[in-house]
Amino acid sequence: xxxxxxxxxxxxxxxxxxxxxxxxxxxxxxxxxxxxxxxxxxxxxxxxxxxxxxxxxxxxxxxxxxxxxxxxxxxxxxxxxxxxxxxxxxxxxxxxxxxxxxxxxxxxxxxxxxxxxxxxxxxxxxxxxxxxxxxxxxxxxxxxxxxxxxxxxxxxxxxxxxxxxxxxxxxxxxxxxxxxxxxxxxxxxxxxxxxxxxxxxxxxxxxxxxxxxxxxxxxxxxxxxxxxxxxxxxxxxxxxxxxxxxxxxxxxxxxxxxxxxxxxxxxxxxxxxxxxxxxxxxxxxxxxxxxxxxxxxxxxxxxxxxxxxxxxxxxxxxxxxxxxxxxxxxxxxxxxxxxxxxxxxxxxxxxxxxxxxxxxxxxxxxxxxxxxxxxxxxxxxxxxxxxxx
Amino acid sequence: xxxxxxxxxxxxxxxxxxxxxxxxxxxxxxxxxxxxxxxxxxxxxxxxxxxxxxxxxxxxxxxxxxxxxxxxxxxxxxxxxxxxxxxxxxxxxxxxxxxxxxxxxxxxxxxxxxxxxxxxxxxxxxxxxxxxxxxxxxxxxxxxxxxxxxxxxxxxxxxxxxxxxxxxxxxxxxxxxxxxxxxxxxxxxxxxxxxxxxxxxxxxxxxxxxxxxxxxxxxxxxxxxxxxxxxxxxxxxxxxxxxxxxxxxxxxxxxxxxxxxxxxxxxxxxxxxxxxxxxxxxxxxxxxxxxxxxxxxxxxxxxxxxxxxxxxxxxxxxxxxxxxxxxxxxxxxxxxxxxxxxxxxxxxxxxxxxxxxxxxxxxxxxxxxxxxxxxxxxxxxxxxxxxxxxxxxxxxxxxxxxxxxxxxxxxxxxxxxxxxxxxxxxxxxxxxxxxxxxxxxxxxxxxxxxxxxxxxxxxxxxxxxxxxxxxxxxxxxxxxxxxxxxxxxxxxxxxxxxxxxxxxxxxxxxxxxxxxxxxxxxxxxxxxxxxxxxxxxxxxxxxxxxxxxxxxxxxxxxxxxxxxxxxxxxxxxxxxxxx
Numbered sequence: 001x002x003x004x005x006x007x008x009x010x011x012x013x014x015x016x017x018x019x020x021x022x023x024x025x026x027x028x029x030x031x032x033x034x035x036x037x038x039x040x041x042x043x044x045x046x047x048x049x050x051x052x053x054x055x056x057x058x059x060x061x062x063x064x065x066x067x068x069x070x071x072x073x074x075x076x077x078x079x080x081x082x083x084x085x086x087x088x089x090x091x092x093x094x095x096x097x098x099x100x101x102x103x104x105x106x107x108x109x110x111x112x113x114x115x116x117x118x119x120x121x122x123x124x125x126x127x128x129x130x131x132x133x134x135x136x137x138x139x140x141x142x143x144x145x146x147x148x149x150x151x152x153x154x155x156x157x158x159x160x161x162x163x164x165x166x167x168x169x170x171x172x173x174x175x176x177x178x179x180x181x182x183x184x185x186x187x188x189x190x191x192x193x194x195x196x197x198x199x200x201x202x203x204x205x206x207x208x209x210x211x212x213x214x215x216x217x218x219x220x221x222x223x224x225x226x227x228x229x230x231x232x233x234x235x236x237x238x239x240x241x242x243x244x245x246x247x248x249x250x251x252x253x254x255x256x257x258x259x260x261x262x263x264x265x266x267x268x269x270x271x272x273x274x275x276x277x278x279x280x281x282x283x284x285x286x287x288x289x290x291x292x293x294x295x296x297x298x299x300x301x302x303x304x305x306x307x308x309x310x311x312x313x314x315x316x317x318x319x320x321x322x323x324x325x326x327x328x329x330x331x332x333x334x335x336x337x338x339x340x341x342x343x344x345x346x347x348x349x350x351x352x353x354x355x356x357x358x359x360x361x362x363x364x365x366x367x368x369x370x371x372x373x374x375x376x377x378x379x380x381x382x383x384x385x386x387x388x389x
Numbered sequence: 390x391x392x393x394x395x396x397x398x399x400x401x402x403x404x405x406x407x408x409x410x411x412x413x414x415x416x417x418x419x420x421x422x423x424x425x426x427x428x429x430x431x432x433x434x435x436x437x438x439x440x441x442x443x444x445x446x447x448x449x450x451x452x453x454x455x456x457x458x459x460x461x462x463x464x465x466x467x468x469x470x471x472x473x474x475x476x477x478x479x480x481x482x483x484x485x486x487x488x489x490x491x492x493x494x495x496x497x498x499x500x501x502x503x504x505x506x507x508x509x510x511x512x513x514x515x516x517x518x519x520x521x522x523x524x525x526x527x528x529x530x531x532x533x534x535x536x537x538x539x540x541x542x543x544x545x546x547x548x549x550x551x552x553x554x555x556x557x558x559x560x561x562x563x564x565x566x567x568x569x570x571x572x573x574x575x576x577x578x579x580x581x582x583x584x585x586x587x588x589x590x591x592x593x594x595x596x597x598x599x600x601x602x603x604x605x606x607x608x609x610x611x612x613x614x615x616x617x618x619x620x621x622x623x624x625x626x627x628x629x630x631x632x633x634x635x636x637x638x639x640x641x642x643x644x645x646x647x648x649x650x651x652x653x654x655x656x657x658x659x660x661x662x663x664x665x666x667x668x669x670x671x672x673x674x675x676x677x678x679x680x681x682x683x684x685x686x687x688x689x690x691x692x693x694x695x696x697x698x699x700x701x702x703x704x705x706x707x708x709x710x711x712x713x714x715x716x717x718x719x720x721x722x723x724x725x726x727x728x729x730x731x732x733x734x735x736x737x738x739x740x741x742x743x744x745x746x747x748x749x750x751x752x753x754x755x756x757x758x759x760x761x762x763x764x765x766x767x768x769x770x771x772x773x774x775x776x777x778x779x780x781x782x783x784x785x786x787x788x789x790x791x792x793x794x795x796x797x798x799x800x801x802x803x804x805x806x807x808x809x810x811x812x813x814x815x816x817x818x819x820x821x822x823x824x825x826x827x828x829x830x831x832x833x834x835x836x837x838x839x840x841x842x843x844x845x846x847x848x849x850x851x852x853x854x855x856x857x858x859x860x861x862x863x864x865x866x867x868x869x870x871x872x873x874x875x876x877x878x879x880x881x882x883x884x885x886x887x888x889x890x891x892x893x894x895x896x897x898x899x900x901x902x903x904x905x906x907x908x909x910x911x912x913x914x915x916x917x918x919x920x921x922x923x924x925x926x927x928x929x930x931x932x933x934x935x936x937x938x939x940x941x942x943x944x945x946x947x948x949x950x951x952x953x954x955x956x957x958x959x960x961x962x963x964x965x966x967x968x
Contacts, residue, residue, distance in 0.1 A: 097402055156402050193402055203407045212405070219403035226400055 008033035014145030022067035071195030094129025099152030116352020119317035248292035257286030420948030429915030436483035440843030447911035473500025519545035529614035531559020533795025536811025616760035626712030633757030650752030871957035923952035
């Protein structure tokens, strides 16, 4: 059934439909609406789940780790500082191989205090062993959250569903909310591979000395490596029931493109229009929307970008002392190809600043008009008056 | 530890899993410090002249265990309902909560527990008294004498109390007006003492000869006969002044004494205040005339404040020099005084201000400058070989051990100090009979509450309190994170316009809910109240609770000290582990 709902509520609807059993979260803007509605579902009985109120995000993650170790489907959500506070336990969740699903609303970290869109919070967690999936609109958020449970439970790894602050979390759009029966068909009840059982007591995740630790890390990576293949399987099944699929990456007019722009999240939507406008002017430009960031779909990206002349990566994030994080990853994916295209890195839209069609066109022309990048990162849209003050 | 590898759909899953209990890992071997439960002394109980276990009393009151709370008071003081009304409560001045918001209303809570004993008919709590066959004579049925009888009886002595007046109570009965201490309250508490078997012989005024006769019948004598005679003023016309103490006695004796006009009350002690407030109730306008300043008055601050509210005037820095009669009036000549240097005791000395005098025309003059023993044999002798001077009494041992106590020896002439005197005398005499003269000081010193002179009968009799550390818990040792600011309870009282027209009691006793919520404010400094923080916070689950008793399992205690830090009331200590 189509409903006009907020991006946040697309997550909540999905979590309800996934029949999650234990939820725990600590409120933080712009994530709060997600757990607010979930707490209402728990209170009014529309979800048969336990909502654990906690005093911090660290405890929220600890709570779902505990619940997931008990063998139930779990959910939490966070943003920015809250996610940063969870950092220690993000490692724990993946190391313990628990299929926890979290909604992460991309928000800038302070100081200066800022509530708005910025990707650095989730990208700073890239090495924690979580699968990361970036979404473009409300429908994708809902669908990806449901898929996340299938995927997580198949590989025993946690999944972070990432959505833009406000541009997505607080925007109302028509979203097709599926029937429970359909979702149940796609997502059967959870059969845990790891489960604490009082009838058969054991301790999990205690000391792992040097002779086994490395093998455990290798095991996590082996599971990660299966994700692209299994994600496709999940999406195929999802498509057969719901008629929608997204892919780990999506390409738009890349086949004959000379320049490909790489974007994530809601800015990819803006770019679709820009590509279309530029195409009508005869420019051979394509879009690569990156959805899956962890595991990084290296093979796929190599295949897409190999014949391209230039690549422009738009980062709404930054790794200080280096460059935009998506650009780094794209360069790393390409560097072992002798004839790979140059990668132009652009930084824009930090801390909630709009990424307008004009900015994306500017980025296109800068790429088009230069044979090689002027710098590892070019900051687009800076207010020179402030910069020079 | 084992690792478990499962396989499903070719997804590698390798995590550590163990079926062996973590109990094999005795984390206690890591520690170099050890926490422990150690109840400590609360500052209120060290400040209490009778050393009541206040922190524990309030803890029991919060739990609604009023009978137990009362019994805890009765360990140390037979007069909770009396002291809950008339004590100057130094406990509240020492209360750690005073630094946080306001001190606990300890005095009002004591009164509540004292009163509830009679409302709820709590019977005598101390049964099966021992009997050691020794008999003690007690002279004076005031608070000191009655307390001595009470404690001696509990220790197994048979006590005869001799009282000159026709009813027991001493100053409690004759010296304190009924608006502060109603007779029935006093009688109830005296009855409880008599129920223990104490025999009170009223109308028996003894002479010095008694000390000789007593040898035949008694093994010791306690003299607690107080100060029966008002101190003279040594001024001309003194005989025209009314003796204030006799006046109070006559009121308590039920005499109708209508008063009118302006009446000068000379003095600055509690008696002067009691006389002035009584005069207001009888229809007069009293003026207290005091030679020092208001802040130097020995009367309790609260009493002075009440007197001023009721309309008593206080004229300070005026020293009476003579009284003259003028028709039906009196002219009181007063030397103006000024503040000079400080006394040795820290009080400001006052000296005449030039030769300035003024006169005050009044309808009557009352004197209340103090009291002294009415007979010389009641004054403790000096410079005899067998004499022991303690904080609240003096013992001589010539033919017969004689203890001088109460106001005869106390520097602080309060009811509670009088009770402390009777208790100290009882312990001293018992030690004398059990262990000999030379051991009195050491034995009594073992029973001190904290570092104060207050003695605990519970400790003397070997109760649990003997395990309490002498350390007095300071405010900065209380974990105030666990307490919310909350104002102290206010008790209801009769409105002023009504209260100054009668001798009915002014303040009401706290309600049960009022008392419980007030007791809830108590930090219970140094006293475990079973809050369970230690157990809940222990990261090693090394605190066990069985039969309501907490213990630390040192096989697993890592010595992190979290339990000690999270104890809100400083009832735990941490010490280096002894190798």
